[in-house]
Amino acid sequence: MVIENLLPPFPQWFLPALGIWIGVLALVALVGFFLGWLVVALERGPREALVRNWQAVVQALDDFVRRLSLKRAHGLAYLAVKESIRRRVIAVFVVFLVLLMFAGWHIDPASREPAVLYLNFVLSSTTYLMLLLALFIGSFSLPTDIRNRTIHTVVTKPVRASEIILGRLSGFAWVTTFILVGMGVVSYFFVIFGLNHRHALPAANLQPVAEAPGETGTLTGLTAPAFGHRHRVYVDADGRGRVEVARGHYHSIRMIGSGPEARYEIGPPEGFLLARVPVYGRLEFRDRDGLDTDKGLNVGDEWTYRGYIQGASPAALIWTFSGLTPQRFPTGLPLELTLGVFRTHKGNIEKPVLGSIAVRNPRTGLYVETEIFESKEFAEVPEIKRLFVPRTIINPPSVQIIQRKKNTVEGIVLSPPNEDVRMELTQKREFDLYEDLCDNGRVEVWIRCIEPGQYFGAAQPDLYIRARDASFIVNMFKACYGIWLVTLIVLAYGITASTFLSAPVAMVATIGVLVGGLFRDFVIKLALGQTYGGGPFESLYRLVTQENVMSELEPGLGTLLLKMADVIARGFLFAVASILPPLGQFGWSDWVAHGFDIPWEHVLIRTLQTLAFVGPVIVAGYFFLRAREIAE
Amino acid sequence: MSSGKSTAPGTPEVIVETRNLTKIYRDFWGRQKVRALKALDLTIYRGEVFGLLGPNGSGKTTTMKLLLGLLFPTEGQALVFGRDATDVSKNERIGYLPEETYLYRFLTGEETLEFFGRLFNMPAAVRRQRTAELLELVGLTAARKRQVREYSKGMARRLGLAQALINDPELILLDEPTTGLDPIGTRAMKDLILRLRDQGKTIIMCSHLLADVQDVCDRIGILYDGELKELGRVDALLKVRDMTEIRFSGGDGALVDEVKQVIERHNGRIHFIGNPTTTLEELFLQIIRESEAHPGRRVRGGISGDGH
Numbered sequence: 054m055v056i057e058n059l060l061p062p063f064p065q066w067f068l069p070a071l072g073i074w075i076g077v078l079a080l081v082a083l084v085g086f087f088l089g090w091l092v093v094a095l096e097r098g099p100r101e102a103l104v105r106n107w108q109a110v111v112q113a114l115d116d117f118v119r120r121l122s123l124k125r126a127h128g129l130a131y132l133a134v135k136e137s138i139r140r141r142v143i144a145v146f147v148v149f150l151v152l153l154m155f156a157g158w159h160i161d162p163a164s165r166e167p168a169v170l171y172l173n174f175v176l177s178s179t180t181y182l183m184l185l186l187a188l189f190i191g192s193f194s195l196p197t198d199i200r201n202r203t204i205h206t207v208v209t210k211p212v213r214a215s216e217i218i219l220g221r222l223s224g225f226a227w228v229t230t231f232i233l234v235g236m237g238v239v240s241y242f243f244v245i246f247g248l249n250h251r252h253a254l255p256a257a258n259l260q261p262v263a264e265a266p267g268e269t270g271t272l273t274g275l276t277a278p279a280f281g282h283r284h285r286v287y288v289d290a291d292g293r294g295r296v297e298v299a300r301g302h303y304h305s306i307r308m309i310g311s312g313p314e315a316r317y318e319i320g321p322p323e324g325f326l327l328a329r330v331p332v333y334g335r336l337e338f339r340d341r342d343g344l345d346t347d348k349g350l351n352v353g354d355e356w357t358y359r360g361y362i363q364g365a366s367p368a369a370l371i372w373t374f375s376g377l378t379p380q381r382f383p384t385g386l387p388l389e390l391t392l393g394v395f396r397t398h399k400g401n402i403e404k405p406v407l408g409s410i411a412v413r414n415p416r417t418g419l420y421v422e423t424e425i426f427e428s429k430e431f432a433e434v435p436e437i438k439r440l441f442v443p444r445t446i447i448n449p450p451s452v453q454i455i456q457r458k459k460n461t462v463e464g465i466v467l468s469p470p471n472e473d474v475r476m477e478l479t480q481k482r483e484f485d486l487y488e489d490l491c492d493n494g495r496v497e498v499w500i501r502c503i504e505p506g507q508y509f510g511a512a513q514p515d516l517y518i519r520a521r522d523a524s525f526i527v528n529m530f531k532a533c534y535g536i537w538l539v540t541l542i543v544l545a546y547g548i549t550a551s552t553f554l555s556a557p558v559a560m561v562a563t564i565g566v567l568v569g570g571l572f573r574d575f576v577i578k579l580a581l582g583q584t585y586g587g588g589p590f591e592s593l594y595r596l597v598t599q600e601n602v603m604s605e606l607e608p609g610l611g612t613l614l615l616k617m618a619d620v621i622a623r624g625f626l627f628a629v630a631s632i633l634p635p636l637g638q639f640g641w642s643d644w645v646a647h648g649f650d651i652p653w654e655h656v657l658i659r660t661l662q663t664l665a666f667v668g669p670v671i672v673a674g675y676f677f678l679r680a681r682e683i684a685e
Numbered sequence: 686m687s688s689g690k691s692t693a694p695g696t697p698e699v700i701v702e703t704r705n706l707t708k709i710y711r712d713f714w715g716r717q718k719v720r721a722l723k724a725l726d727l728t729i730y731r732g733e734v735f736g737l738l739g740p741n742g743s744g745k746t747t748t749m750k751l752l753l754g755l756l757f758p759t760e761g762q763a764l765v766f767g768r769d770a771t772d773v774s775k776n777e778r779i780g781y782l783p784e785e786t787y788l789y790r791f792l793t794g795e796e797t798l799e800f801f802g803r804l805f806n807m808p809a810a811v812r813r814q815r816t817a818e819l820l821e822l823v824g825l826t827a828a829r830k831r832q833v834r835e836y837s838k839g840m841a842r843r844l845g846l847a848q849a850l851i852n853d854p855e856l857i858l859l860d861e862p863t864t865g866l867d868p869i870g871t872r873a874m875k876d877l878i879l880r881l882r883d884q885g886k887t888i889i890m891c892s893h894l895l896a897d898v899q900d901v902c903d904r905i906g907i908l909y910d911g912e913l914k915e916l917g918r919v920d921a922l923l924k925v926r927d928m929t930e931i932r933f934s935g936g937d938g939a940l941v942d943e944v945k946q947v948i949e950r951h952n953g954r955i956h957f958i959g960n961p962t963t964t965l966e967e968l969f970l971q972i973i974r975e976s977e978a979h980p981g982r983r984v985r986g987g988i989s990g991d992g993h
Binding site: 120122124125127128129131132135136138139201202203204205206207208209210211212213682683684685 | 785789803
């Protein structure tokens, strides 16, 4: 599995995001001000309503900026913590422990990717339990205080509504933090112990490798099964061993003793828990005529995630990487590739499809093929293929000058142009990655399918340079932090909803926000008309009449009315989606489970997004609380 | 501390003022349900104990909640220390004991006072000292580590009073302060109210127990059906102007006969002559005091005394 890196770099993200945030906020504030004015105006007239609303805004600024007392907020946070303890929120942690105790019934260690299963299980359980906890304590706390009238004793002290909301939020945030830290630590050890296993390697299992040139005395064999799998092992004449990767991990091997008395000890699993730091390139396609295109071929999949290129043709998948220096990658480029394969003729289904990898200098066009590889899309575990482009390439299989061809309004444009082509570059037999194939740190990596009638497909994240491996523990911490951010958002919405709704209704409203937030991307697509079958009303019509989503509706008054209703509905959906947090994007479980490092840039962006949602929600809660009669 | 409304020299300072204060409760659709308070005009001065009297539903508690900013007036205005009652900063100088003891049951007595002390931004040392003083004052020092859920109603009431005094307030609002208290607690509460008045604090209390109000209040207002029906000093309102009461001790029957004759000679009418009775509260407190001083069985009156 590959991980989509959907976020642009922080500098590119920040200013546009800030602009949108300010715009939406201003709009929501205006609508809120107008509604507030309308309510007061009905009772006290338009002029007084305007004055009162303005005073309320000034008062809010005062309450949040000048008069906000952190000491009081801390006192209220302390109360929230005490209340949570009284409500036995620790039960959530106990439920989590019980879940882990029975996890063995559901998690099959003999599965294809046991680490993914284990990590997904612990992180998903943590997420759901934390969200449930946040829903309950966020929605029920304030209404309970109002119902029991304990709030009367508090609000008759010099406590501002801002402090009540901030105090509660920070108190509950502390509670969830403690529980989350506990869950995170327990999860880590659960995964470590859950994945731990050893294989035995009886000496009788090892047999000499037949006809292995230059490897006289090498033994090979399979380990004893454990965790539902075995590893192939190679031991050379000096007793040095190597255990092949299976189910996403390998083991160390140590020879004890020598000669006929020698036995082998296989260590604990390694490579299960990774945090790969990928460097992504930009993907372009080259079609079978050698022309650059934006998209690959569609081979008929409904899911058009990957674009395909035809085999045994000039077509290629081209990733352009930039910022490469000998300091960053002194020995070469360690690449990891996931390919989709589409076969127009099956033949022997077990037979891999051959492909080639090459590097090209974007300026000179020098193209050096480094390796022919096999793609086994039907392997038991579709593992990520590891390829390596060495710093020094000696006697490569193929060396050419390839000119990129782009179809523009002025005709075909060649890169490099004919006058800049230097064929003498192809005369060399030894190439340095940085001197010959890089142009100011830019290099192109070409993947081609070399078998006729077969196709390779890829999307941008399918190939990356594995720059380094970050700390798994830190990655796990980042994933837990992501869960904490979502919990904070749910808490903020829950508390704000509970300032003007009863506890059960506040909880339902918060669930609405949660679900809406998880499907926010879809709702925005729907609002922007990027989905098939029209807007909500047209879709409903198609559902009822069983009309195909692709065909146009019969023109007429009915269709016109449907379309008009959809325009209004889409506007409403867009407005709602704009104030919903994109909770679906906060889940980093897949990153951790599939061994990818969560970039700190993402952590920063999600933190700012959380603040961007929590801040205005708190302010809204402040106005709701101030506007209500506590003793009513 | 800043004072409330400025007054001319010699006139008492106004602490609470309501002008045409009206509260109408409405249903979800905005239809009028009940007119709980009708155009209340009231002025309460510094250093007085003011009692709000009235039957259930007369608007006492509504008035109290309007003064505290827990409710918003439908019409009119409530000013406390010269500020609108919805202004939170006035609460710096206010103490409030609600009708029921609305305290967090999961906190201990000590934690409760610490918590409310924090809400006044009190420094930790001051908070601790004030907590200890108030627990001592309300007699809960021994129970300070117990959770409020374990408190009896009287203890919780006393703790409620302690939290109302945590900030050494200038204005104290007491809603049914003696509810749930035994006679000793009731007397202690009344003594405390008088002590606080002597310290220059202003107290507003509402109560059903007329005797309590009579004992401690300087002025009272009587509400009925949301309207202020009577307002004035207690002694002036209760004075029976066409009767005279003489109390004396010593003397004998001849003296009593002589007094009778003097009254009749001046065309006066005698309604009652006899020994005055004490109040049940006084009797109870005296028995308790004597029992504490001399432990053991004490029988007063009883079968033989009653002549059964």
